[in-house]
Amino acid sequence: MRQGKMERKTTETDINLTLNIDGTGTSKIDTGIGFFNHMLTLMASHGFMDLEVECKGDLDVDLHHTVEDVGIVLGKVFKEALGDKQGITRYATEHSPMDESLSMVSLDISGRSYLQFNVSYPVEKVGQFDTELVEEFFRAFVNQAEVTLHINLLYGKNGHHIIESIFKGFGRALDQAVQMQERIKGVRSTKGML
Numbered sequence: 262m263r264q265g266k267m268e269r270k271t272t273e274t275d276i277n278l279t280l281n282i283d284g285t286g287t288s289k290i291d292t293g294i295g296f297f298n299h300m301l302t303l304m305a306s307h308g309f310m311d312l313e314v315e316c317k318g319d320l321d322v323d324l325h326h327t328v329e330d331v332g333i334v335l336g337k338v339f340k341e342a343l344g345d346k347q348g349i350t351r352y353a354t355e356h357s358p359m360d361e362s363l364s365m366v367s368l369d370i371s372g373r374s375y376l377q378f379n380v381s382y383p384v385e386k387v388g389q390f391d392t393e394l395v396e397e398f399f400r401a402f403v404n405q406a407e408v409t410l411h412i413n414l415l416y417g418k419n420g421h422h423i424i425e426s427i428f429k430g431f432g433r434a435l436d437q438a439v440q441m442q443e444r445i446k447g448v449r450s451t452k453g454m455l
Contacts, residue, residue, distance in 0.1 A: 267337055274327055277316075278312075281310060282339070282439055286309045288301065292331060300424060301331075309432075310432070310436070325394060328394040339402070354434065355431075355433045359422040360419065361417060362422040362426045363414075380423065410431075
């Protein structure tokens with residue numbers, strides 16, 4: 262099974278994270294941020310990954326460090342769990358409707374870190390969660406996981422729905438991209454490496 266675990270402690274956050282890429286979608290998430298917990302739970306469920314996250318962050322400052330650092334740790338653990346990338350599908354694109362919102366998430370497990378994020382929100386916060394932190398989470402993830410990720414909001418009016426469609430689509434796209442394909446010998450690259 263492709264899995265990994267990491268503990269990371271800084272002056273801003275203390276994180277314990279466990280990931281099983283080949284899971285069933287079970288999760289246990291406690292970041293101290295209710296909305297973020299909800300999004301990570303959705304991502305794990307729709308991505309069929311087992312995910313446990315415990316984070317104690319400096320929420321008295323703001324939510325930024327917690328969200329960004331969870332992205333950093335998740336990216337590192339994902340890269341470790343994926344291993345040498347032999348036989349993986351590599352690419353995936355998902356369109357995700359959530360009521361009036363529709364997003365597209367497209368990714369390439371390429372070994373190159375890049376985020377294209379084309380999303381605007383009708384609100385600055387969903388509950389206490391700053392909507393700008395969604396981009397920070399995904400940037401932190403791609404930088405550590407070495408993944409190319411494009412996230413586009415096609416349309417949407419409700420901030421909660423927009424973000425939820427993105428996290429669900431991201432989970433499903435990750436699940437598709439990590440699937441093993443018998444026809445792929447080695448890695449899916451004409452260069453012979455990712």
